[in-house]
Amino acid sequence: MHFDTFFGWPQILLIFILLVPFNALRDTCPIGCRCDEDTQQVTCEGQQVVTLPDRLPSGYETLIIRNSSVRTIEKNSFRKMEKLMHIEFENNPSLGTIEKLAFKGLKKIRYLLKIFLKLLESLTFRLIKFSSCPGLTELQKNAFSGIQNQMGLKIIFEKTPIHRIDGHTFRNAQNIRELTISGEELALSRHCFANINQLDFLTVSGVVLIEPEIFTNSTRFHVVHFKNSQFDIPPSTFSSLSHTSHLLLEHTKIPSIAPDAFSGLTTIQVIEIHACQLGTISARAFSNVENLGELKILRNTIGDLDTSESIMSKALKTRMEENTMECNCGMKWMTSVEEMSDVNFCSTTASFRSIRSFIKAKCMDPFRKRNHSPSTTSSGSFLSVLSILTVTVVSFL
Numbered sequence: 001m002h003f004d005t006f007f008g009w010p011q012i013l014l015i016f017i018l019l020v021p022f023n024a025l026r027d028t029c030p031i032g033c034r035c036d037e038d039t040q041q042v043t044c045e046g047q048q049v050v051t052l053p054d055r056l057p058s059g060y061e062t063l064i065i066r067n068s069s070v071r072t073i074e075k076n077s078f079r080k081m082e083k084l085m086h087i088e089f090e091n092n093p094s095l096g097t098i099e100k101l102a103f104k105g106l107k108k109i110r111y112l113l114k115i116f117l118k119l120l121e122s123l124t125f126r127l128i129k130f131s132s133c134p135g136l137t138e139l140q141k142n143a144f145s146g147i148q149n150q151m152g153l154k155i156i157f158e159k160t161p162i163h164r165i166d167g168h169t170f171r172n173a174q175n176i177r178e179l180t181i182s183g184e185e186l187a188l189s190r191h192c193f194a195n196i197n198q199l200d201f202l203t204v205s206g207v208v209l210i211e212p213e214i215f216t217n218s219t220r221f222h223v224v225h226f227k228n229s230q231f232d233i234p235p236s237t238f239s240s241l242s243h244t245s246h247l248l249l250e251h252t253k254i255p256s257i258a259p260d261a262f263s264g265l266t267t268i269q270v271i272e273i274h275a276c277q278l279g280t281i282s283a284r285a286f287s288n289v290e291n292l293g294e295l296k297i298l299r300n301t302i303g304d305l306d307t308s309e310s311i312m313s314k315a316l317k318t319r320m321e322e323n324t325m326e327c328n329c330g331m332k333w334m335t336s337v338e339e340m341s342d343v344n345f346c347s348t349t350a351s352f353r354s355i356r357s358f359i360k361a362k363c364m365d366p367f368r369k370r371n372h373s374p375s376t377t378s379s380g381s382f383l384s385v386l387s388i389l390t391v392t393v394v395s396f397l
């Protein structure tokens, strides 16, 4: 009786009316932003946008901040947006600071959803991307810590002139699918990539300084790629990177590679130095790399390579091809390594001839030459004819 009178239709209606505004509030688009229902995307655009939204309508997974006046990404900025999958900062000239733990609270995806998403592999990454943010020049300690991430995370900086990455910027970050940083005059501080548990693809460009121990306590990096940079490689730079499949240095000016520069790498499939300008490769630069599959030194210009120890390693296979060097008689050792002196060349000063032909022409003892057995002489002259031909053809082209 009482029940009936209290919960009659008017009361139910009243409760319903009271609840609606709360739901509506939760689902309104943040002020100054646009919410596109079809793409589930929230876009906050224009100079009048000075802060990040506090929360997003439920179900929305993409947030774009474009042309804004936002200066800082504060600690815990996304704590009420745990489902957010895709965050993009595009053309934000005032953005200068990412506070520590800025992205904390971005949660793991629930287990069943994860299994489902695994099937759609390429769509399942969480993405944090910065493009054209000219004021963002430094990445501070712990800026990318505290992201709970069971699926892959991509962090990408484009046209954003990062000058310095502090130590421990990515501390305890897990399962990073891709980290791409295109910096300008970028200094990599001690421990800048320390304590990262799994990073599939690291690509860094614009580097001018590598401090020692940048990878301390980091494991399971799959591909490490430096390009368009200029730096010396101090000893043990890559130590603690175990189980890296590919280390690639490309289009980079490297005045010196220290002894033991690559020591500490264990179980690596390929170390590749490609199209770089190398100054001195120290003796024993590669010699302490354990379980190295292949060492590739291809299409570089190389200053000093007076000793075979510079490229000595325990690699199962060494490919050293199409490099250009300042030739001198100290390179005689190379003629005793299978074919190497035929596929590497002297610089302009020795008319781009092959190293074997240079050594034969300039560095052989004329008295010993006469004592060669006929077969060696004929194959030797055949080779020199071949290299002269090669040189002629090359200069003709």
Ligand SMILES: *[C@@H]1O[C@H](CO)[C@@H](O)[C@H](O)[C@H]1NC(C)=O
Pocket: 045, 046, 067, 091
């Ligand atoms: C955003 O900035 C770019 C470059 O400054 C400009 O071309 C574009 O029109 C701006 N968009 C809006 C919506 O203000």
Ligand SMILES: *[C@@H]1O[C@H](CO)[C@@H](O)[C@H](O)[C@H]1NC(C)=O
Pocket: 191, 194, 195, 216, 217
């Ligand atoms: C590396 O890990 C050890 C053990 O967890 C810890 O004591 C040490 O401080 C870490 N080093 C750095 C540079 O974070």
